[in-house]
Amino acid sequence: MSVIASEPRTRRSAFGRPTAETGKWSWLTTVDHKKIGIMYFVTAFFFFLVGGVEALLIRVQLARPEQAFLTADQYNQIFTMHGLTMIFFAVMPLGAAFFNYLLPLQIGARDVAFPRLNAFSYWVFLAAGIFLYSGVLLGGLPDGGWFNYAPLNYIGPNPTDTIGAGTPVAAHVGRMVLYSIGLQIAGIASLASSVNFIVTILNMRAPGMTLMRLPIFTWMTFITSFLMLFAMPVIGVALWQLMFDVRYSTNFFNPATGGDPILWQHMFWLFGHPEVYILILPAFGIVSEVLPVFSRKPLFGYSAMVFSGIAIAFLGWGVWAHHMFAAGIGPVANAAFGLSTMFIAVPTGVKIFNWLGTMWGGKIRMTTPLLFAAGLVGMFTIGGLSGVTHSIVPHNYQQTDTYYVVAHFHYVLFGGSIFGIFAGTYFYFPKVTGRMLNEKLGKLHFALMFIGFNVTFFPMHILGLWGMPRRIYTYADGMGWNFWNMVETIGAFIIAAAIAVFMANVAITRRRGEVAGNDPWDARTLEWLTTSPPPPHNFDEVPLVTARDELWHRKYVGGADRSPVRVPAGASPDHPDHEGSPGASAVPDTAEPAHGPGHDGHSAIHMPSPSYYPLIAAAGMPIAGWGVLAGGPVQLALLALGGLVIFGGLFGWVLEPSAEEAH
Amino acid sequence: MAAGDMSAPLPGTDYEHATSLGIANDKLGIWSFIGSECLFFGALISTYLLYVGRTGDSALTPATIFDIPFTSASTFILLMSSLGMVLALAAIQAGEMRKFRTWIMATALMGATFLAGQFYEFTVFVAEGFTLATSPFSSSFFVLTGFHGFHVALGILMLLSMWAASMMGRLPQQLHTTVENIGLYWHFVDIVWIIIFTVVYLIPAATAAPVAG
Numbered sequence: 001m002s003v004i005a006s007e008p009r010t011r012r013s014a015f016g017r018p019t020a021e022t023g024k025w026s027w028l029t030t031v032d033h034k035k036i037g038i039m040y041f042v043t044a045f046f047f048f049l050v051g052g053v054e055a056l057l058i059r060v061q062l063a064r065p066e067q068a069f070l071t072a073d074q075y076n077q078i079f080t081m082h083g084l085t086m087i088f089f090a091v092m093p094l095g096a097a098f099f100n101y102l103l104p105l106q107i108g109a110r111d112v113a114f115p116r117l118n119a120f121s122y123w124v125f126l127a128a129g130i131f132l133y134s135g136v137l138l139g140g141l142p143d144g145g146w147f148n149y150a151p152l153n154y155i156g157p158n159p160t161d162t163i164g165a166g167t168p169v170a171a172h173v174g175r176m177v178l179y180s181i182g183l184q185i186a187g188i189a190s191l192a193s194s195v196n197f198i199v200t201i202l203n204m205r206a207p208g209m210t211l212m213r214l215p216i217f218t219w220m221t222f223i224t225s226f227l228m229l230f231a232m233p234v235i236g237v238a239l240w241q242l243m244f245d246v247r248y249s250t251n252f253f254n255p256a257t258g259g260d261p262i263l264w265q266h267m268f269w270l271f272g273h274p275e276v277y278i279l280i281l282p283a284f285g286i287v288s289e290v291l292p293v294f295s296r297k298p299l300f301g302y303s304a305m306v307f308s309g310i311a312i313a314f315l316g317w318g319v320w321a322h323h324m325f326a327a328g329i330g331p332v333a334n335a336a337f338g339l340s341t342m343f344i345a346v347p348t349g350v351k352i353f354n355w356l357g358t359m360w361g362g363k364i365r366m367t368t369p370l371l372f373a374a375g376l377v378g379m380f381t382i383g384g385l386s387g388v389t390h391s392i393v394p395h396n397y398q399q400t401d402t403y404y405v406v407a408h409f410h411y412v413l414f415g416g417s418i419f420g421i422f423a424g425t426y427f428y429f430p431k432v433t434g435r436m437l438n439e440k441l442g443k444l445h446f447a448l449m450f451i452g453f454n455v456t457f458f459p460m461h462i463l464g465l466w467g468m469p470r471r472i473y474t475y476a477d478g479m480g481w482n483f484w485n486m487v488e489t490i491g492a493f494i495i496a497a498a499i500a501v502f503m504a505n506v507a508i509t510r511r512r513g514e515v516a517g518n519d520p521w522d523a524r525t526l527e528w529l530t531t532s533p534p535p536p537h538n539f540d541e542v543p544l545v546t547a548r549d550e551l552w553h554r555k556y557v558g559g560a561d562r563s564p565v566r567v568p569a570g571a572s573p574d575h576p577d578h579e580g581s582p583g584a585s586a587v588p589d590t591a592e593p594a595h596g597p598g599h600d601g602h603s604a605i606h607m608p609s610p611s612y613y614p615l616i617a618a619a620g621m622p623i624a625g626w627g628v629l630a631g632g633p634v635q636l637a638l639l640a641l642g643g644l645v646i647f648g649g650l651f652g653w654v655l656e657p658s659a660e661e662a663h
Numbered sequence: 664m665a666a667g668d669m670s671a672p673l674p675g676t677d678y679e680h681a682t683s684l685g686i687a688n689d690k691l692g693i694w695s696f697i698g699s700e701c702l703f704f705g706a707l708i709s710t711y712l713l714y715v716g717r718t719g720d721s722a723l724t725p726a727t728i729f730d731i732p733f734t735s736a737s738t739f740i741l742l743m744s745s746l747g748m749v750l751a752l753a754a755i756q757a758g759e760m761r762k763f764r765t766w767i768m769a770t771a772l773m774g775a776t777f778l779a780g781q782f783y784e785f786t787v788f789v790a791e792g793f794t795l796a797t798s799p800f801s802s803s804f805f806v807l808t809g810f811h812g813f814h815v816a817l818g819i820l821m822l823l824s825m826w827a828a829s830m831m832g833r834l835p836q837q838l839h840t841t842v843e844n845i846g847l848y849w850h851f852v853d854i855v856w857i858i859i860f861t862v863v864y865l866i867p868a869a870t871a872a873p874v875a876g
Contacts, residue, residue, distance in 0.1 A: 113688040113691075194699075195696055195699070196692070203682035203683050203684055204682070229699045230698070230702050232699065233702040236703060237706035237710070240810075241710065241802075250796060251796065251798060251801075252799065257719065258719045258798060270706075651824075655833075
């Protein structure tokens with residue numbers, strides 16, 4: 001382990017640990033949750049751009065009827081990859097970026113519980129993305145939709161691709177192997193981070209940070225982690241079964257040999273519905289942090305927010321078959337799942353009203369984070385309302401597989417998750433980089449995105465109700481769909497312009513932005529107590545937590561009329577003010593007691609050392625995956641090599657020298 | 664394991680804090696992982712239950728294919744390995760390293776015997792024409808029991824690593840918590856096998872067709 005403020009240590013043995021603290025090796029070997037969070041964000045944002053370009057290609061193809069911009073095969077690959085990329089490689093890891101960066105800061109910890117496992121999660125996620133997109137060079141990308149229903153995953157969307165009855169051509173098999181193994185690898189990353197975050201939240205809290213004092217974002221991370229923990233193995237099994245089906249002729253989902261295509265749907269959606277909460281709860285958490293700060297009020301109904309989050313996660317396991325009403329699962333099942341779907345709107349409504357209650361009567365500052373957060377509240381409500389219409393079974397029969405559904409889930413995932421993530425990006429950019437994003441450009445970004453989003457996705461409600469089906473690569477002239485499709489395409493380019501404004505904003509302010517200071521927003525939670533950007537060890541002194549919204553509590557005491565009154569630095573009645581100039585917080589505070597081993601600010605702070613092995617172990621996974629794709633001796637060779645790299649990496653991981661041996 | 668054992672950070676572990684719950688991080692991590700594994704095996708077992716009657720054109724049904732006495736014997740050996748694991752943990756907690764090595768090796772060998780039995784069973788099945796591709800029943804059987812076997816194999820690898828580390832003197836007695844965590848995993852894999860043996864072998868073989876006598 002490295003020790004802050006001690007001289008750099010040289011490598012001792014073949015199993016020595018890397019020591020670079022700057023440069024590319026420091027990033028490749030880092031176990032610092034903040035660096036990993038930044039890497040998650042940058043990588044996921046790159047995938048977000050890729051998915052965005054795919055969306056633009058889709059919209060160009062559909063702008064006018066009977067276009068030949070893309071072939072049917074290209075279109076199938078692109079809309080499938082748009083879905084997979086946005087869900088598994090953009091929104092989920094963007095959520096993970098915030099989890100990684102903020103979680104230890106919010107609970108007053110120095111790092112996560114398993115720092116190397118955290119690095120492993122990131123590298124596995126990256127490996128999964130590379131593996132999935134390697135299809136560009138290996139006979140095509142997955143083309144069965146992100147849901148990849150059987151028997152589409154057997155015969156391919158184009159039946160003429162099939163040799164003989166039920167026997168898929170090699171290219172389609174390859175695409176399905178990419179899908180099954182690629183998502184499997186991504187699932188391992190999610191599983192590893194869920195274990196890590198659960199243990200971190202349960203075990204790494206600063207003294208006094210009880211569960212009901214946790215910042216709400218940490219609560220949502222906790223809930224999301226449990227959803228990932230239990231959802232990933234279900235899709236994992238389905239993906240293995242699919243892999244065995246297409247590659248090794250098992251009979252799980254192929255009706256021609258006695259398999260049950262509905263089983264895939266059940267397994268997929270038993271994962272898939274919790275997955276939508278995995279995508280949205282992090283955004284809910286971010287918004288619940290942003291709104292109180294910019295309303296200058298505590299979060300309205302903290303406990304209700306916590307328990308409604310838990311209720312959403314719990315009910316989320318009992319609604320999956322509402323994706324399958326049209327599959328013929330019977331009136332009893334349809335009625336039951338329709339009801340449970342209506343129930344889940346209740347805790348979601350509780351959240352919406354609590355956010356409104358937070359803003360109501362508050363001293364609202366119209367900053368960019370607030371705009372995005374309020375945007376989420378509005379747009380998610382529209383998406384939530386159209387979601388409830390799906391629970392009405394006869395209505396659902398009309399909407400299923402139409403653009404109405406596409407409109408619905410873009411309102412919740414774009415208008416919800418992406419708006420929330422941008423709220424968080426503007427809110428936390430000063431903490432991460434030490435500089436403020438430009439507010440004017442930020443507001444321009446919001447305005448363009450808000451307009452572009454609604455212009456793109458609102459007409460999809462109309463087109464869907466008029467009967468335009470999803471997943472078609474073109475449509476006939478004279479259906480009455482031409483006008484709104486053109487409008488949607490224009491809207492998509494407005495969104496692209498909004499993203500360009502955001503990127504310009506980051507590029508400009510990254511170097512020349514206004515210096516933020518520790519607490520530029522007058523915020524409430526612990527992450528704003530430390531410097532911007534935080535030091536590697538986060539806090540010089542692990543803070544003693546005495547209240548929910550600890551930082552706010554330290555900065556202000558209530559006046560006679562219960563309005564906050566600013567406390568002069570160092571004069572808090574309970575304990576000294578840690579907030580202030582970056583120099584001030586570096587001074588160890590002698591008044592504060594040390595809290596157990598490692599909390600003692602007077603001696604060296606032990607931080608986990610960087611490691612090569614998470615990267616090595618992760619690198620073995622796509623190698624083994626390509627083995628499944630290949631055949632014959634190449635297959636065995638790649639599987640053996642991949643297995644050796646994975647296990648070699650894990651053995652090196654276990655045998656690495658640790659802190660005490662290094663001294 | 665008393666919480667007090669974790670009050671001081673042990674060498675070779677990542678945790679720096681006295682943990683909030685008083686449970687070691689890695690133990691809590693293993694328990695979370697086991698929670699996840701329940702869903703993994705739950706999904707595989709559900710698939711099997713759905714497909715146990717779908718034998719297609721094949722005459723190879725649960726009633727005809729399974730060799731219950733043989734599998735009972737290998738099941739017994741796997742369950743006994745859990746006892747070996749308990750004794751190994753007790754030995755290292757008591758600081759009796761020789762005894763620890765004996766029992767951890769015995770546990771690994773019992774696990775390996777079980778795996779060998781599974782390998783033999785699969786070989787016999789394939790020779791009888793019961794393969795991955797025979798029917799939904801065969802597919803779900805092989806994928807379920809195969810994944811269980813993979814878990815046993817990983818467990819054996821960890822047990823043997825423990826044994827080797829102890830032989831090389833790289834497993835100080837303080838690391839008994841690591842042994843305990845591997846033990847949790849091992850017991851879990853055994854418990855899953857109890858469910859699999861009951862649900863996959865015993866019940867279908869007893870109910871699917873009236874067996875002579």
